[in-house]
């Protein structure tokens with residue numbers, strides 16, 4: 050069975066030494082709550098919960114899957130008990146508003162817990178995971194009555210939430226939805242339609258499920274301007290706010306899927322179910338984005354957790370597995386062969402995992418500081434800037450970390466050789482589980498359009514400038530630091546090139562809008578690599594300054610990992626830059642009909 054130890058030393062390096070979280074928390078009005086003792090307790094206890102409770106039911110949950118019987122869904126054995134422990138431990142309420150029963154801690158702390166959950170049991174993590182988005186949408190857009198009825202229960206974890214957006218004919222283009230909402234009595238609506246692929250749509254972990262559903266009102270305008278959001282409970286709350294009568298919503302079937310078998314992915318039928326409007330009529334898209342932004346960061350963290358899980362197990366295997374001798378002679382002469390960790394190609398794969406795990410963690414914790422400021426900071430320039438950066442970084446966190454997450458879990462299988470392909474080792478499960486992260490909450494293609502189109506070009510490059518200016522200032526300040534030359538020089542060049550590439554696409558897009566779509570995924574990957582390069586340069590700075598201390602080996606390894614990243618992963622930006630500049634012409638030259646001229650249908 051795979052093993053897991055939460056990478057607390059590395060988390061603390063990023064939080065305490067590199068990004069100065071203690072000072073960051075001290076500046077937040079709610080920062081007193083996140084005292085060093087509280088932070089330590091959360092990391093240690095979260096690590097124990099993940100390792101002792103979630104990890105042991107990860108492979109069994111994958112093998113068992115979920116069962117639909119008589120309209121009820123049973124999650125795999127142990128999932129319900131783990132969820133009870135999670136609720137009793139107060140974990141769901143960690144970062145929620147005290148006004149609704151939350152503990153008021155900064156969201157960054159919940160994100161660290163999320164990494165541990167995703168590393169040990171992604172499928173289980175999606176039961177509580179969806180509740181955050183639902184709670185966020187109600188907190189921002191719900192009426193006081195809706196908050197009183199649903200929010201506290203979601204925050205406590207007694208009820209869980211879902212996001213019901215997708216229908217069989219539309220996932221990306223939600224303007225096409227067919228689900229209808231017809232006013233009935235009072236402020237109630239009858240919701241009718243079928244949603245597919247609904248994560249945690251039905252299950253036995255919690256006593257009620259709060260569905261947030263996109264539907265169209267009778268007089269709604271066409272397309273995305275006519276979408277409204279509704280809250281539709283599985284059981285109607287009674288006068289005391291407890292579970293009452295069953296509502297007209299049910300699970301029609303479970304999807305049979307490639308991975309995350311322990312999570313129930315449901316077809317949900319709404320048969321005149323009673324629902325209540327959240328936010329203004331036809332403004333569901335804006336409310337939906339509140340749900341989706343939280344969820345997108347959450348999915349990026351799924352990528353990170355899976356990289357760490359794959360890395361830790363690959364490393365143990367590579368130290369134990371004996372095959373062949375090192376190219377420069379015997380490394381373990383007392384053994385019949387050397388452990389495969391001596392081979393440069395195995396090291397390449399392990400270091401790719403290590404660099405993306407550590408780089409991904411820096412990216413998540415850096416972005417988490419923006420989220421803390423947006424959620425808990427005082428209004429003003431600092432919060433506005435944090436909001437801009439958060440908007441810019443969210444699609445990068447989501448898409449970059451899930452793209453490299455898939456790469457790294459695949460490398461995990463490769464490091465195990467043929468054994469990686471065999472189920473009992475648990476490595477192929479990580480690949481299957483990782484595959485969905487590139488798809489849901491907006492595919493990589495959609496995140497890339499969001500980054501380049503909405504965030505960067507629509508702001509005339511202003512949002513990007515906020516970030517590239519920060520990188521520029523770092524490079525300028527460290528220009529004379531000889532120890533950092535190998536990082537700062539290439540970073541400064543890439544940072545300047547990032548702006549030039551953006552301008553280049555922007556200019557071309559004025560002539561031909563297809564240029565944005567043609568460049569977008571390469572642009573997103575390029576942006577991800579440069580962002581991690583900035584963070585690795587900062588990590589190298591911090592580590593280089595600590596080389597004389599007690600934990601020398603950790604800091605030496607950190608600098609070496611940064612060096613590997615710069616020498617072996619960052620060159621990928623060259624290919625991405627070239628592809629960004631290649632433009633749309635070769636992509637658009639072949640007509641849709643001529644694509645298949647080599648065969649007859």
Ligand SMILES: Cc1cc2nc3c(=O)[nH]c(=O)nc-3n(C[C@H](O)[C@H](O)[C@H](O)COP(=O)(O)OP(=O)(O)OC[C@H]3O[C@@H](n4cnc5c(N)ncnc54)[C@H](O)[C@@H]3O)c2cc1C
Pocket residue numbers: 211212213214215218219220221222245246247248249306314485488489490491492493494495498566
């Ligand atoms: C296991 C699982 C769990 C899920 N959980 C949920 C959930 O809880 N709630 C929910 O509502 N949905 C959920 N989904 C749905 C998921 O969010 C969608 O599958 C996803 O958004 C893509 O939509 P689609 O499948 O309809 O693909 P399509 O929208 O048909 O897209 C097909 C392809 O075309 C590309 N494409 C489409 N439009 C464009 C464009 N304009 N530019 C460039 N490329 C484009 C896409 O990137 C993709 O590669 C889940 C899906 C799965 C498989």
